[in-house]
Amino acid sequence: MSALSRSEGLIGIVPILALLLLWQAAVSTGMAPPALLPSPLAVLARFAQNMADPAFLAHAGITLYRLFAGFLIALALGVPLGLLGATNRGVGAVLKPLVRVLAPVPKIALYPALILSLGFGDASKIVLVVADALFPILLATYQGAAMVEPKLVWSARAAGTSRGGTLFKVILPATLPSILTGSRIALVVACIVVFLAEMITSTDGLGYVLVRAVRNFQTVEMFVPLIAISVIGLALNGALALARRRLLAGFPDED
Amino acid sequence: MIAISGVTKTFQRRGGGTHLAIDAIDLDIAEGEFVSILGPSGCGKSTLLYIVGGFVAPSGGSVSVSGRAVTGPGPDRGPVFQEFALFPWKTVLGNVAYGLREAGLSRRDADAKATALIATVGLKGYETFYPKELSGGMKQRVAIARTLAYGPAILLMDEPFGALDAHTRLRLQNELLQLWERDRKTVLFVTHAVEEAVFLSDRVVVMTRQPGRIKAVVDIDLPRPRRRDELLLNPRYQRLVIDLERMIEDPPEEMRA
Numbered sequence: 304m305s306a307l308s309r310s311e312g313l314i315g316i317v318p319i320l321a322l323l324l325l326w327q328a329a330v331s332t333g334m335a336p337p338a339l340l341p342s343p344l345a346v347l348a349r350f351a352q353n354m355a356d357p358a359f360l361a362h363a364g365i366t367l368y369r370l371f372a373g374f375l376i377a378l379a380l381g382v383p384l385g386l387l388g389a390t391n392r393g394v395g396a397v398l399k400p401l402v403r404v405l406a407p408v409p410k411i412a413l414y415p416a417l418i419l420s421l422g423f424g425d426a427s428k429i430v431l432v433v434a435d436a437l438f439p440i441l442l443a444t445y446q447g448a449a450m451v452e453p454k455l456v457w458s459a460r461a462a463g464t465s466r467g468g469t470l471f472k473v474i475l476p477a478t479l480p481s482i483l484t485g486s487r488i489a490l491v492v493a494c495i496v497v498f499l500a501e502m503i504t505s506t507d508g509l510g511y512v513l514v515r516a517v518r519n520f521q522t523v524e525m526f527v528p529l530i531a532i533s534v535i536g537l538a539l540n541g542a543l544a545l546a547r548r549r550l551l552a553g554f555p556d557e558d
Numbered sequence: 559m560i561a562i563s564g565v566t567k568t569f570q571r572r573g574g575g576t577h578l579a580i581d582a583i584d585l586d587i588a589e590g591e592f593v594s595i596l597g598p599s600g601c602g603k604s605t606l607l608y609i610v611g612g613f614v615a616p617s618g619g620s621v622s623v624s625g626r627a628v629t630g631p632g633p634d635r636g637p638v639f640q641e642f643a644l645f646p647w648k649t650v651l652g653n654v655a656y657g658l659r660e661a662g663l664s665r666r667d668a669d670a671k672a673t674a675l676i677a678t679v680g681l682k683g684y685e686t687f688y689p690k691e692l693s694g695g696m697k698q699r700v701a702i703a704r705t706l707a708y709g710p711a712i713l714l715m716d717e718p719f720g721a722l723d724a725h726t727r728l729r730l731q732n733e734l735l736q737l738w739e740r741d742r743k744t745v746l747f748v749t750h751a752v753e754e755a756v757f758l759s760d761r762v763v764v765m766t767r768q769p770g771r772i773k774a775v776v777d778i779d780l781p782r783p784r785r786r787d788e789l790l791l792n793p794r795y796q797r798l799v800i801d802l803e804r805m806i807e808d809p810p811e812e813m814r815a
Contacts, residue, residue, distance in 0.1 A: 454643035457613045460631035462657035462708050476647045553646045553688035 346526040366508040370497045373432025385444025410434040428500040435496045436489035447481025494536045560587040564619030580770035590742040594755035602770030636710030640717040642697040644689040651685040657708030675703045695726035712744045
């Protein structure tokens with residue numbers, strides 16, 4: 304099993320390497336002018352160089368802060384709302400139409416309004432991340448909690464757990480796999496939206512670094528934030544997979 | 559001990575209208591009695607058990623246990639389900655200790671008592687395993703231990719051996735019988751297997767299908783302690799099995815007309 308998943312991981316590197324090779328080939332053969340598309344080697348070299356640059360790291364840190372603050376607030380809102388919506392008919396009746404209306408709205412369209420009311424700083428960006436990361440978590444939690452086998456709840460009730468107590472002792476742990484699946488999607492969405500928000504209006508963060516590079520026509524510099532955000536996404540996904548393995552030891556395997 | 563009087567359950571049909579699942583069930587079960595409810599699938603026998611457990615509310619009639627009306631689940635009535643319904647996030651020890659912790663025991667006392675119970679059901683050494691790592695028979699032993707842990711006076715068993723292979727089923731029937739002969743708990747046991755009902759029970763309640771009604775109550779006057787190999791040669795046992803089989807094979811009344 305672990306040998307298989309390790310070899311699967313190795314196979315997964317192949318298409319990424321192929322993509323980098325294609326990129327390099329496009330530059331080397333002159334298909335793309337180097338002024339517009341720098342070689343991946345040049346970008347990676349600059350990325351490595353920037354990793355030692357405190358100014359660049361500060362930008363990355365600000366992006367990470369907004370990403371985490373938004374994600375954690377979305378988690379703190381989405382999980383209780385999803386659990387209550389699935390277990391309490393009244394809450395469910397209020398929540399469902401609201402989610403149906405709000406979930407498909409492109410949250411980035413709210414950003415101008417957020418800037419006007421919250422300003423250019425962290426708040427507007429964090430709220431935008433919350434708005435986008437909330438729904439994957441809320442929907443996954445709701446669906447997971449609605450599908451908890453009633454006999455698990457009955458077993459706990461018969462053992463003396465109160466109706467309210469089953470929410471924390473049965474429904475929440477039984478919903479954990481769904482919550483983690485929702486969190487995985489929410490983290491990817493959060494990476495995308497924090498970057499977008501910083502590109503639109505910001506004076507700091509990775510998205511701002513990219514826009515600044517574009518304005519100054521520094522093509523190598525332009526690709527570095529992209530590498531940085533994808534490395535962040537990869538690391539967060541890895542951390543979540545680790546949490547999954549630890550928290551869900553008793554649940555059936557999935558992937 | 560258990561008094562079921564006039565219990566009726568109707569379900570809402572999806573397309574409107576109602577479906578009468580069980581109709582006017584009257585049944586009294588004495589303390590220490592082992593009673594099986596036998597019937598074809600879909601006759602509402604599990605629904606009746608859930609109503610006694612307090613998991614499902616009846617549409618009409620009432621259930622009382624030791625003179626007190628049933629309004630919800632309680633630790634005096636311990637369920638064992640066909641699907642085991644173990645907590646997947648808890649180990650064997652965590653599952654069995656659950657009811658003890660809920661009863662207010664300290665972790666140390668609960669774990670000690672649970673460990674002893676796990677040994678009683680023959681799973682010593684499996685305390686740290688998760689349910690997904692166990693076979694069906696082992697899972698059901700854990701579920702039985704989890705229920706026995708909080709000391710219910712009544713066991714409500716919903717086709718507990720229905721999902722097991724024939725060999726495991728026989729072993730668990732034997733073990734349940736030994737356990738029951740030691741503790742003499744009141745047991746309400748739902749099954750569609752005639753031999754299982756006769757082997758275990760003091761009385762067998764035969765139900766009809768759609769709506770579920772009591773068709774007959776048959777006293778199982780076989781001596782205890784019972785041993786499977788002796789019973790199989792016993793003409794009285796054979797007679798009971800044949801009679802009950804014919805009873806549940808009968809087509810529903812509306813089809814005979």
